[in-house]
Amino acid sequence: GQQVMQIPQYQHVQEGEDFTTYCNSSTTLSNIQWYKQRPGGHPVFLIQLVKSGEVKKQKRLTFQFGEAKKNSSLHITATQTTDVGTYFCAGRNRDDKIIFGKGTRLHILP
């Protein structure tokens, strides 16, 4: 079946360093969403990307959707301790099914 692969699974960064997580689908997606889950919390919707090549920014977070609409990335500039958590992508395929990636767990070293 269709898969949405997310890498890396874990990432440790020093506070102030940048962080990127990547999401790759085996098939073309209609759109892709990104969520953040704090430790012990629930996923919280961050953003949705729909157009090929789309780039959106939210303060220090930059989201990109690939030209082929099969991959996406989330980049955080100058990480802060509040960025700790797991970041999930969720891709919608042509059958209108949403597939979540397994997430990237971000740890910030002070």
Next chain:
Amino acid sequence: NAGVTQTPKFRILKIGQSMTLQCTQDMNHNYMYWYRQDPGMGLKLIYYSVGAGITDKGEVPNGYNVSRSTTEDFPLRLELAAPSQTSVYFCASRLTTGGGDGYTFGSGTRLTVV
């Protein structure tokens, strides 16, 4: 608005017991979902509903049942609990499937089956 409310927050079940996880949303969302999340893993869809009276299986429906008698409520029933059902269960809702809105998740129910 309360958003998506799940009860209970924690529960310990013995093997073979049954229970119902409650989920209520006050946003008048049509779409509702049940996911389970195992430690360090992603979200797996158990069941979903596109509106009152309509439910459908997701990726891992075995051992669970749902009903959707109203727009607001989407309870998840566990029959004959097994250790493999130890997990965190999230209920989520969404207004539409094509808009720019994402899922709104509840705070989760942490279930342990012993």
